Amino acid sequence: MVNIKLSDDKIIRIKDICKSFNNEGGELINVLHKTQSTFGYLPAEVQEIIARELNVSLAHVYGVVTFYSFFTMIPKGEFPISICMGTACYVRGGEKVLDEFKRELKITVGQTSDDGRFSLSCLRCVGACGLAPVVMVGEKVYGRVAPDMVKDIINEYK
Amino acid sequence: MAKFKKHILVCGGSTCHSLQSHIAISNLKAILVEKNLEQEIQIIETACFGFCSSGPVILILPDNTYYKCTSPADARMIVEEHFISGKKAYDLMLAESQIDGLASNPKLLASPKKQIRIALRNCGNIDPENINDYILNGGYLALGKVLKERDPQQTIDIIKKSGLRGRGGGGFPTGLKWEITSKSQADQKYVVCNADEGDPGAFMDRSILEGDPHSVIEAMAICGYSIGASKGLVYIRAEYPLAITRLKIAIAQAREYGLLGDNILDKGFDFDIELRYGAGAFVCGEETALIHSMEGMRGEPTFKPPFPSVSGYLGKPTNVNNVETFASIPVIINKGAEWFASIGTEKSKGTKVFALAGKINNVGLIEVPMGITLREIIFEIGGGIQNGKKFKAVQTGGPSGGCLTEAHLDTPIDYDNLIAAGSMMGSGGMIVMDEDDCMVSVAKFYLDFTVEESCGKCTPCRIGNKRLYEILETITQGKGTMQDIDKLKNLSYVIKDASLCGLGQTSPNPVLSTLENFWEEYIEHVTVKKCRSSQCKAMMQYIIDAEQCVGCTACARNCPVNAITGERKLAHLINQDICIKCGACVEKCKFNAINVK
Ligand SMILES: Cc1cc2nc3c(=O)[nH]c(=O)nc-3n(C[C@H](O)[C@H](O)[C@H](O)COP(=O)(O)O)c2cc1C
Ligand code: FES
Numbered sequence: 001m002v003n004i005k006l007s008d009d010k011i012i013r014i015k016d017i018c019k020s021f022n023n024e025g026g027e028l029i030n031v032l033h034k035t036q037s038t039f040g041y042l043p044a045e046v047q048e049i050i051a052r053e054l055n056v057s058l059a060h061v062y063g064v065v066t067f068y069s070f071f072t073m074i075p076k077g078e079f080p081i082s083i084c085m086g087t088a089c090y091v092r093g094g095e096k097v098l099d100e101f102k103r104e105l106k107i108t109v110g111q112t113s114d115d116g117r118f119s120l121s122c123l124r125c126v127g128a129c130g131l132a133p134v135v136m137v138g139e140k141v142y143g144r145v146a147p148d149m150v151k152d153i154i155n156e157y158k
Numbered sequence: 159m160a161k162f163k164k165h166i167l168v169c170g171g172s173t174c175h176s177l178q179s180h181i182a183i184s185n186l187k188a189i190l191v192e193k194n195l196e197q198e199i200q201i202i203e204t205a206c207f208g209f210c211s212s213g214p215v216i217l218i219l220p221d222n223t224y225y226k227c228t229s230p231a232d233a234r235m236i237v238e239e240h241f242i243s244g245k246k247a248y249d250l251m252l253a254e255s256q257i258d259g260l261a262s263n264p265k266l267l268a269s270p271k272k273q274i275r276i277a278l279r280n281c282g283n284i285d286p287e288n289i290n291d292y293i294l295n296g297g298y299l300a301l302g303k304v305l306k307e308r309d310p311q312q313t314i315d316i317i318k319k320s321g322l323r324g325r326g327g328g329g330f331p332t333g334l335k336w337e338i339t340s341k342s343q344a345d346q347k348y349v350v351c352n353a354d355e356g357d358p359g360a361f362m363d364r365s366i367l368e369g370d371p372h373s374v375i376e377a378m379a380i381c382g383y384s385i386g387a388s389k390g391l392v393y394i395r396a397e398y399p400l401a402i403t404r405l406k407i408a409i410a411q412a413r414e415y416g417l418l419g420d421n422i423l424d425k426g427f428d429f430d431i432e433l434r435y436g437a438g439a440f441v442c443g444e445e446t447a448l449i450h451s452m453e454g455m456r457g458e459p460t461f462k463p464p465f466p467s468v469s470g471y472l473g474k475p476t477n478v479n480n481v482e483t484f485a486s487i488p489v490i491i492n493k494g495a496e497w498f499a500s501i502g503t504e505k506s507k508g509t510k511v512f513a514l515a516g517k518i519n520n521v522g523l524i525e526v527p528m529g530i531t532l533r534e535i536i537f538e539i540g541g542g543i544q545n546g547k548k549f550k551a552v553q554t555g556g557p558s559g560g561c562l563t564e565a566h567l568d569t570p571i572d573y574d575n576l577i578a579a580g581s582m583m584g585s586g587g588m589i590v591m592d593e594d595d596c597m598v599s600v601a602k603f604y605l606d607f608t609v610e611e612s613c614g615k616c617t618p619c620r621i622g623n624k625r626l627y628e629i630l631e632t633i634t635q636g637k638g639t640m641q642d643i644d645k646l647k648n649l650s651y652v653i654k655d656a657s658l659c660g661l662g663q664t665s666p667n668p669v670l671s672t673l674e675n676f677w678e679e680y681i682e683h684v685t686v687k688k689c690r691s692s693q694c695k696a697m698m699q700y701i702i703d704a705e706q707c708v709g710c711t712a713c714a715r716n717c718p719v720n721a722i723t724g725e726r727k728l729a730h731l732i733n734q735d736i737c738i739k740c741g742a743c744v745e746k747c748k749f750n751a752i753n754v755k
Binding site for chain 1: 172173176177209210211212213356357358359360361364396397398434435436437438439440451453454455456457458513515516517521522553556587589591595600603607613718740741745
């Protein structure tokens with residue numbers, strides 16, 4: 001796990017988010033969504049503050065964070081790469097595209113490259129099945145990706 | 159829409175959006191301004207037309223012409239050819255074969271031979287961010303009618319008589335569900351719209367919410383009135399940002415028009431809607447898990463009964479329905495239960511939206527009457543299999559469903575027939591596979607999904623599915639035995655019988671249906687160690703044909719693991735112990751000298 005020291009103004013920002021949901025335990029998932037979109041990820045230190053503010057146990061917060069795949073406890077790369085592994089993309093060769101990304105970046109799913117620039121993850125259907133196989137880099141969607149396009153995609157961000 | 163002579167409808171559905179449809183809009187706008195046409199021609203951003211593989215798509219009305227508009231040059235050509243010289247920009251028009259059959263073709267509305275649009279009636283025809291457009295197309299009429307002319311029980315009776323069944327997968331009669339919730343006594347009740355759409359490869363609900371959010375809002379209000387609830391919640395996937403934005407806009411507009419809030423249409427009925435976000439867990443589509451997730455907890459299912467209609471969100475009676483189920487409600491109220499019940503089969507009424515994807519020519523959304531055959535969907539509407547390959551299977555029902563074959567192509571599709579054939583309706587994902595797909599690998603793909611998505615609460619699902627996956631892994635690696643196949647079958651039945659929720663009770667279906675329909679493929683994998691679709695890498699060998707090889711060294715230079723050796727101008731050789739079967743050599747060989755066996 002990544003150990004970080006939170007700065008005072010970050011702590012205030014997290015408390016503000018909790019307050020905007022009335023510090024209510026039932027709003028935990030909304031609080032986590034908001035916090036993750038502000039900070040990029042949810043390290044243990046952040047979870048501790050949220051647990052205290054919402055007056056729920058840290059185990060409960062941790063349980064929820066680890067249950068949902070949308071939440072992450074490790075920082076993503078500067079350019080997060082997500083490969084769609086939905087059924088439509090799978091039957092049109094998504095796995096081969098994933099293999100190529102792994103080979104090019106020398107990381108596996110869930111990891112971030114050493115220079116912190118790229119991270120690799122899988123998604124289940126982004127709803128653009130007509131363009132299968134689909135790859136997302138940040139918010140940008142690449143459709144009909146073939147393994148031999150992978151190098152060019154990565155180079156766009158180098 | 160009146161004061162403009164022509165309209166350009168631009169698809170703003172997720173697929174076209176990701177193909178930069180918003181840039182197409184600014185391109186078109188710029189050229190209209192340049193040509194002084196901006197007072198005559200209006201640009202409207204709508205939602206999915208259904209031609210998702212050819213975007214960004216635009217439709218010109220009233221001429222009914224579809225174009226693909228990718229670049230500024232395309233936009234210029236369309237404006238100059240279509241509007242100024244009055245011809246058509248033929249190069250950019252979508253092919254007839256693509257347009258025929260697909261959901262939004264206005265011609266089809268006149269002659270609804272194969273498709274009938276009920277849930278999708280407005281998708282692609284109206285501006286989803288403008289409530290007036292919805293109202294002009296008959297929106298909120300049903301809510302008004304119900305509030306003025308019907309009491310709650312009469313409304314429920316209409317839905318019951320229509321024969322509408324839940325479109326989220328289970329197929330439970332909607333009217334009956336409303337009636338049970340209405341009879342549960344409580345100080346507060348809830349209407350929940352299930353927009354979690356977890357089936358990977360399905361995008362029906364997303365398209366409805368992006369294209370016609372008001373239809374869902376209107377129906378939720380009607381439901382609230384019928385069951386006696388004043389609060390509605392939409393549980394929507396965080397992965398659908400566009401749908402969330404449009405839904406938020408629509409809710410705000412409905413409040414402004416007094417169609418949500420206190421004392422709606424002066425009839426003393428209060429109703430309002432809030433959004434709740436999913437966070438990427440498939441099991442949260444299951445209604446009890448969904449409710450726990452809305453309460454801010456881990457989305458783990460609980461045993462039923464009690465059903466949500468008796469004790470749901472915060473312990474109060476809660477009516478959960480799917481997006482598409484809701485979208486059909488206003489039409490049923492407006493056109494009558496008899497009209498709706500006249501469409502479809504004896505036990506499954508009305509239409510179903512399917513997301514057609516996979517190895518098919520026309521990928522997109524379709525809405526067809528119940529009782530249509532798979533053959534009509536795949537070969538007539540879908541335009542057949544890509545690249546002239548042979549049809550092998552079609553998967554319906556997602557991870558809970560099964561693979562159907564050639565033999566099922568002429569079965570009329572409804573809830574009961576699909577279950578009898580070993581699959582299920584599911585939420586409407588339909589993935590077409592061709593001869594290149596290995597069915598053992600497909601079963602493994604679904605089990606991989608289930609293993610990842612199982613919440614872990616009950617043992618048969620948590621451990622059983624993992625074991626199923628491992629056995630399938632052994633078989634695809636060429637190490638399987640006949641006993642493994644027996645084990646697969648027995649374990650599948652145990653998991654189905656002993657699991658707590660619908661996830662585990664259906665997760666072995668992809669295994670059982672492929673065992674049933676593609677038995678020979680399993681046998682080939684374990685006895686002769688052969689994968690007829692050349693998908694299982696462990697059983698493949700890449701071999702260089704010494705007669706064809708000219709010794710150009712292209713393969714050796716491109717091999718990522720240096721498994722290929724040989725002198726220049728002499729035949730090369732692949733070391734099978736090193737080869738990782740990536741196929742890079744085959745792609746680089748210009749002489750077709752490398753064979754896969
Ligand atoms: C594992 C699992 C996943 C489900 N996913 C969904 C879903 O994504 N969307 C949905 O509407 N219903 C889903 N359902 C069905 C719901 O539990 C529920 O039956 C449905 O929302 C009821 O609405 P309906 O009667 O209108 O179909 C799922 C069920 C199970 C067991
Ligand atoms: S399966 Fe990949 S976008 Fe739908």
